[in-house]
Amino acid sequence: MASGGIELAFSGKDLRKVYVTGETEVHALRGVDLAINKGEIVVLLGPSGSGKSTLLNIIGGLDRPTAGELSYHGVELSGLAEDELTQYRRENIGFIFQFYNLIPSLTAEENVRLVTDIAEHPMDALEALRMVGLGERAQHYPAQLSGGEQQRVAVARAIAKKPGVLLCDEPTGALDSVTGVRVLEALQRANRELGTTVLLITHNAGIGAMADRVLHFLDGQIARVEENEAPIEPAEIGW
Amino acid sequence: MKALDRKLLRDLWYMRGQAIAIALVLAAATATFVLSVGVHASLTDTRDAYYARNHFADVFASMTRAPRAIVARIGAIEGVQRAEGSIEQYATLDFPDSNVPVRALINSVDEYGHTQLNTVTLREGRMPQAGEAGEVVVDEAFATANELGPGDSVDALIYGSYQKLNIVGVGLAPNYIYSIAPGDLVPDNQRFGIFWMGRRALEAATDRTEAINSLALTLERGASEADVIREVDSILEPYGGTGAFGREDHLSHAFLDNELMQLDAMTRVIPPVFLLVSTFLVYIVLGRMIRTERTQIGLLKAFGYSGAQIGVHYLKFALAIAVLATILGSGAGIWMGQAMTRLYAEYYRFPFLYYHMSWTVFIGAALLSLGAAGLGAYAGMRSAVKLAPAVAMSPPPPPVYRAGAVERLGSLAGFSAIGHMIVRHIARWPGRSAITAFGVALSLGLLFSTMQFMDASRTMLDSYFFRAQKQDMTISFTEPRNADVLHALEQLPGVIRVEGTRGVAVKLSNGNRTERTALESAEADSILSARIDAGGGEIPLPISGIMLSRQLADQLDLSAGDDVFVEMLGGRRTQMMMPVASIVDEFVGARAYAAEATLERIARDAAPVGSALVSIDPAARDDILSGLKDMPVVLGVTERDAALIKFEEIVNDNIFTMMFFYIAFASAIAVGVVYNSARILFSERAHELATLRVLGYHRSEVAIVLLGELALLVIVAVPIGCVIGYWLAQMMTSMFSSDLFRLPFAPTRATFGFSILVILIAALATAALVALRVLRLDMVRVLKARD
Known part of the structure; x- marks a missing residue:
C-alpha cells in the first residue's frame, strides 16, 4: 500500500475483460497491471476500442473484470456484491462522462443535490457549483445551459461528495477548447484542493501534459507509461 | 415479405409485453361485447322460436267465471286471430312426509291433452287422457326440485276438496318460462309448481262445468292490442274480468324482457369503457414508439418511403394488436356466453337453450377493436406522416423543463431531488400522466360500479325482508274472507300476532296513462308490515287517498297531491277519483297502497281479508304448518325465512363467479394501463436511472x-375513480331498473374500500414487475448511448 510516503489508491493485476456478444468474443482487456497513487492525475490515452473505457468502468464498479484482481485501498473490488459496489461508488467515486448525463428535469443545483443527498460528508451543493464557476447558474435547468456549463455541473456533481476518485470519460470530447479548459481547470482544482485522484480518458494527446502520468493503451493492454516530471496548467495545453 | 412488414413483426415481438397488455384490455371489450350481444341474441332467438313453436299468446285475461261460450265472442273481435279459454286454479299440495307448504297452479288442457295457445312441450311421459280424472303433467323445474316424475302421485287440495293427482308427464310451456308464486320475490321451484290437467277433470274439481276463468288470445298481424284489450274488457266485465293485458305485463315475459334489457344495458356501458382505455393505450404506446423511432422514420423517408406508407406501417402495428384482441376476446366471450347461458337455463325454463353466435357479432366486435385501435393510432400516425426527414434524423430537442405551479408546490413541500424528478416528469407529460391516472380511475370505477350491485341486492334484501316484512308467514286464502279467519288463525298454538291484508286489482289512470296493479292495504295499527322508503324510513299509510310507489308514480306521471282515477277490476267495479297522498321510494314493483278504510270504500264488500300476516314462535313452526294444512280455506303459506334463504342462495351461487369476472376485467384495465405507462416511463428514464445508479x-x-x-x-386516480364509479353505478342502476323492480343505489364504504384495494394491488404489482427491470439495467450500455 503505502510505500515511500505515496499511498496506493488502486492496484490491479492481470485484469482481463471479455465481452461475448452472440458468437463473437471481444477481448477488451488483455491483462492489465496497474498501480494508481492517491492524489495522482492519470490520463488514459489510446485509440477507440483499446480498453480505456472498459478499465475505467471496472475501476468505477460499473463493470466487473472477467479475470484478474483490482483493489481500492486494499479492498478487493471483484469480491464485492452488487449492493456493495453501489456503496463503493456512492462513497468513493465521482463520474464525469462525455455527454454530461445530467437529469434534464432537475436544475443545476438539484443535479448536484442528487449526490449530496446520499453522500456522507458532502460539501454544499452551491459551494460545489461555485467551485466550477457556476454559482450564478444554480437555478438553471440543463436545457438552459451551454455544453460547457452542463459539463461543469457534471463536474460539480462529481466533486460535491468529496470523492476519493474522479473518473472522467472524455469529459471534454464534446466541448470547444475554451470550455474544455475550464472543465479541466475544475478537475485540477478538485485534485489540488480535495486531494482527489483523477483518472481521465481522452483522445486529445495534449491533455496528457497536465497529468502526473499518461497510460498509453493499445489492444487492451497498457503499451507504455509516460511519467510527467512537471505537469502544466490546463490553460497552457495546446488544444 | 416486405422489409417494412418484417420490421412490424419484430417490433411487435420486441414490444410483446406492451402489445399483450393493450390486447388484454381490448380483448375485455371484445369479450364483454361478444358475451352480452351473443347471449342477448341467443336468449331472444330461443325465446322467439319457443314462443312461435308453442303459440305464446299476445293478450291474456282472467275473470271470476265466464261461460265457455264467451271464447267464441272473443274470437270474433276484429284483430283477434285465435282465442282460447281455460281454467287456472291454485291448489295446495300435501306431501305426507313434509309440512313445507307447497302450491301449484293448475291449468286446464283440452280433452286431447292439447292447448292451442301456450302449448305444453312434453319432456317426459304423456299428456292427460280424456276421462282420466286425476292425471296431471307437472312442470320440469318443480319435478326436478321435488324428484317427481311420471308414475308418482301427489295429494292436492283443490277448491276445498282433496284429490289424488297422478303425474303422467313432465313438461314446459312458454307462459311459464319464469314462474313465481304470488307474493314471492324469488322463484322457489320446490314450493311452487305449474300443473296441467284435463279440462273436464279440472272443471269438475273446481265446479266450473263449461266455464272458464282465464283467456289467452293471439292477434292478427297489424291488429291494435289496445283496441282488442278494450273490447275484451267490455265483454268480460259482467264476468268479473280483471282487465286484459298484453305480453309486456305478463310476468314470465316481463322477467325475461328485464333480463334482456339488463344485457343490453351491459353492452352499452362495459365494452365502451374498455374501448376508451384501449384507444388511450394505443395512443400513448404508439406515440412513444414513434418518438423513439424518429431517426428510423427520417431514414425511411430519405430512402423514398412516402408518408402514407410509414403511416400505414404504424397503423398496422395497432391493428395487429386489435386482431389479436378480437381473437382472444371472442374466444373468452364465447366461453363466458356458454357459461351464462347455462346459468340462464337454471332460472328460465326453456325446452332448448342454445348458445349460438352469428358472424355479425364477431364482425361487430372486430370492427370495434379495429376502430378503437385505429383511433388511438391516428395521432401518432399523423406525426409520423408529417415528420420531415431532415428534422427526423437530427436528434430531438432536449425536453424543456421549467418551474411551474407543480414545481413551486414541490419546493414548498421540500422535496428531495428524486421527488422533483418524479413531480416534474408528470408535469412534463401531462397528457400521458392524465391518461394513466384516468385509466386506473376507470378500472376502479368499473370495479366499483359492478361490485356495488352486491350492495344493491343486500339493501334490497334488507329493505324487503327485514324492514318491510316483519311477519314470519304470509297466508293466502282460496278467496277473500271476513275477519273470522284471522281469529281462527290466532287460535293456533304458537301464533303470536295475526294481521289481515288485502289487495284489490285496480286500474289507475292519469290522462292517457294507465297501469294495472293491486291496491294493497294493511291494518291501521299494523306492526308486521311497513312501507320502507329507499332512505330506509317508514312511510305510513295515508289516512285518505292512496300511496304510490315511485315506480308507479313515474309510470303514471303523478306526484303527491295529484288526483288519480281508480277503477276496480272485477267485483263492484267501483270507479272514483282519489288523491295521491304520498309516494314511497320502493325497490320492488309498481305498487299502490291505501288504508284499510279507503280500500273498503272502493271494494265495498264483506270479505276484507285477502291474506294474513302472521308472526309466530319459531319453535311452533312445524305445528302451525300442520294446523294450516288442515284449514281448507288456506291456499298457500309463504315463509319469509325460506324466501330469504332462497334469495341468498341465488345471490351466493353467483357471487364468486361474478366477483371473479368483475375483478379480472377491471384489473385488466389497471394492469394494461400501468404496465404500458411503466414500460414507457422505464424506457424514457433508463438513461436517468442508469445515471443515478x-x-x-x-x-x-x-x-x-x-x-x-x-x-x-395511482393515488390521484383513486378519488377520481371513486367519483367515476359512483357515477357509473348510478347510471347502471337506473339502466337496470325496470317495471318489476328498481335496484337501490346504496354503495357501501366497504365496497369502495375493496375496489380500491384490488386496483391498488393490481396497479402496484404491475408497476413493481416493471421496476424489476432496474435490476437488469446495464449502466455502461445505457450511458454510452446519447439520450
Whole structure:
C-alpha cells in the first residue's frame, strides 16, 4: 500500500475483460497491471476500442473484470456484491462522462443535490457549483445551459461528495477548447484542493501534459507509461 | 415479405409485453361485447322460436267465471286471430312426509291433452287422457326440485276438496318460462309448481262445468292490442274480468324482457369503457414508439418511403394488436356466453337453450377493436406522416423543463431531488400522466360500479325482508274472507300476532296513462308490515287517498297531491277519483297502497281479508304448518325465512363467479394501463436511472423514481375513480331498473374500500414487475448511448 510516503489508491493485476456478444468474443482487456497513487492525475490515452473505457468502468464498479484482481485501498473490488459496489461508488467515486448525463428535469443545483443527498460528508451543493464557476447558474435547468456549463455541473456533481476518485470519460470530447479548459481547470482544482485522484480518458494527446502520468493503451493492454516530471496548467495545453 | 412488414413483426415481438397488455384490455371489450350481444341474441332467438313453436299468446285475461261460450265472442273481435279459454286454479299440495307448504297452479288442457295457445312441450311421459280424472303433467323445474316424475302421485287440495293427482308427464310451456308464486320475490321451484290437467277433470274439481276463468288470445298481424284489450274488457266485465293485458305485463315475459334489457344495458356501458382505455393505450404506446423511432422514420423517408406508407406501417402495428384482441376476446366471450347461458337455463325454463353466435357479432366486435385501435393510432400516425426527414434524423430537442405551479408546490413541500424528478416528469407529460391516472380511475370505477350491485341486492334484501316484512308467514286464502279467519288463525298454538291484508286489482289512470296493479292495504295499527322508503324510513299509510310507489308514480306521471282515477277490476267495479297522498321510494314493483278504510270504500264488500300476516314462535313452526294444512280455506303459506334463504342462495351461487369476472376485467384495465405507462416511463428514464445508479444510488432507491411516479398517479386516480364509479353505478342502476323492480343505489364504504384495494394491488404489482427491470439495467450500455 503505502510505500515511500505515496499511498496506493488502486492496484490491479492481470485484469482481463471479455465481452461475448452472440458468437463473437471481444477481448477488451488483455491483462492489465496497474498501480494508481492517491492524489495522482492519470490520463488514459489510446485509440477507440483499446480498453480505456472498459478499465475505467471496472475501476468505477460499473463493470466487473472477467479475470484478474483490482483493489481500492486494499479492498478487493471483484469480491464485492452488487449492493456493495453501489456503496463503493456512492462513497468513493465521482463520474464525469462525455455527454454530461445530467437529469434534464432537475436544475443545476438539484443535479448536484442528487449526490449530496446520499453522500456522507458532502460539501454544499452551491459551494460545489461555485467551485466550477457556476454559482450564478444554480437555478438553471440543463436545457438552459451551454455544453460547457452542463459539463461543469457534471463536474460539480462529481466533486460535491468529496470523492476519493474522479473518473472522467472524455469529459471534454464534446466541448470547444475554451470550455474544455475550464472543465479541466475544475478537475485540477478538485485534485489540488480535495486531494482527489483523477483518472481521465481522452483522445486529445495534449491533455496528457497536465497529468502526473499518461497510460498509453493499445489492444487492451497498457503499451507504455509516460511519467510527467512537471505537469502544466490546463490553460497552457495546446488544444 | 416486405422489409417494412418484417420490421412490424419484430417490433411487435420486441414490444410483446406492451402489445399483450393493450390486447388484454381490448380483448375485455371484445369479450364483454361478444358475451352480452351473443347471449342477448341467443336468449331472444330461443325465446322467439319457443314462443312461435308453442303459440305464446299476445293478450291474456282472467275473470271470476265466464261461460265457455264467451271464447267464441272473443274470437270474433276484429284483430283477434285465435282465442282460447281455460281454467287456472291454485291448489295446495300435501306431501305426507313434509309440512313445507307447497302450491301449484293448475291449468286446464283440452280433452286431447292439447292447448292451442301456450302449448305444453312434453319432456317426459304423456299428456292427460280424456276421462282420466286425476292425471296431471307437472312442470320440469318443480319435478326436478321435488324428484317427481311420471308414475308418482301427489295429494292436492283443490277448491276445498282433496284429490289424488297422478303425474303422467313432465313438461314446459312458454307462459311459464319464469314462474313465481304470488307474493314471492324469488322463484322457489320446490314450493311452487305449474300443473296441467284435463279440462273436464279440472272443471269438475273446481265446479266450473263449461266455464272458464282465464283467456289467452293471439292477434292478427297489424291488429291494435289496445283496441282488442278494450273490447275484451267490455265483454268480460259482467264476468268479473280483471282487465286484459298484453305480453309486456305478463310476468314470465316481463322477467325475461328485464333480463334482456339488463344485457343490453351491459353492452352499452362495459365494452365502451374498455374501448376508451384501449384507444388511450394505443395512443400513448404508439406515440412513444414513434418518438423513439424518429431517426428510423427520417431514414425511411430519405430512402423514398412516402408518408402514407410509414403511416400505414404504424397503423398496422395497432391493428395487429386489435386482431389479436378480437381473437382472444371472442374466444373468452364465447366461453363466458356458454357459461351464462347455462346459468340462464337454471332460472328460465326453456325446452332448448342454445348458445349460438352469428358472424355479425364477431364482425361487430372486430370492427370495434379495429376502430378503437385505429383511433388511438391516428395521432401518432399523423406525426409520423408529417415528420420531415431532415428534422427526423437530427436528434430531438432536449425536453424543456421549467418551474411551474407543480414545481413551486414541490419546493414548498421540500422535496428531495428524486421527488422533483418524479413531480416534474408528470408535469412534463401531462397528457400521458392524465391518461394513466384516468385509466386506473376507470378500472376502479368499473370495479366499483359492478361490485356495488352486491350492495344493491343486500339493501334490497334488507329493505324487503327485514324492514318491510316483519311477519314470519304470509297466508293466502282460496278467496277473500271476513275477519273470522284471522281469529281462527290466532287460535293456533304458537301464533303470536295475526294481521289481515288485502289487495284489490285496480286500474289507475292519469290522462292517457294507465297501469294495472293491486291496491294493497294493511291494518291501521299494523306492526308486521311497513312501507320502507329507499332512505330506509317508514312511510305510513295515508289516512285518505292512496300511496304510490315511485315506480308507479313515474309510470303514471303523478306526484303527491295529484288526483288519480281508480277503477276496480272485477267485483263492484267501483270507479272514483282519489288523491295521491304520498309516494314511497320502493325497490320492488309498481305498487299502490291505501288504508284499510279507503280500500273498503272502493271494494265495498264483506270479505276484507285477502291474506294474513302472521308472526309466530319459531319453535311452533312445524305445528302451525300442520294446523294450516288442515284449514281448507288456506291456499298457500309463504315463509319469509325460506324466501330469504332462497334469495341468498341465488345471490351466493353467483357471487364468486361474478366477483371473479368483475375483478379480472377491471384489473385488466389497471394492469394494461400501468404496465404500458411503466414500460414507457422505464424506457424514457433508463438513461436517468442508469445515471443515478452510477452516482451511487442503490437499485431500490432508483426504483423509487419509477414507482413513485406511478404511485402518485395511482393515488390521484383513486378519488377520481371513486367519483367515476359512483357515477357509473348510478347510471347502471337506473339502466337496470325496470317495471318489476328498481335496484337501490346504496354503495357501501366497504365496497369502495375493496375496489380500491384490488386496483391498488393490481396497479402496484404491475408497476413493481416493471421496476424489476432496474435490476437488469446495464449502466455502461445505457450511458454510452446519447439520450
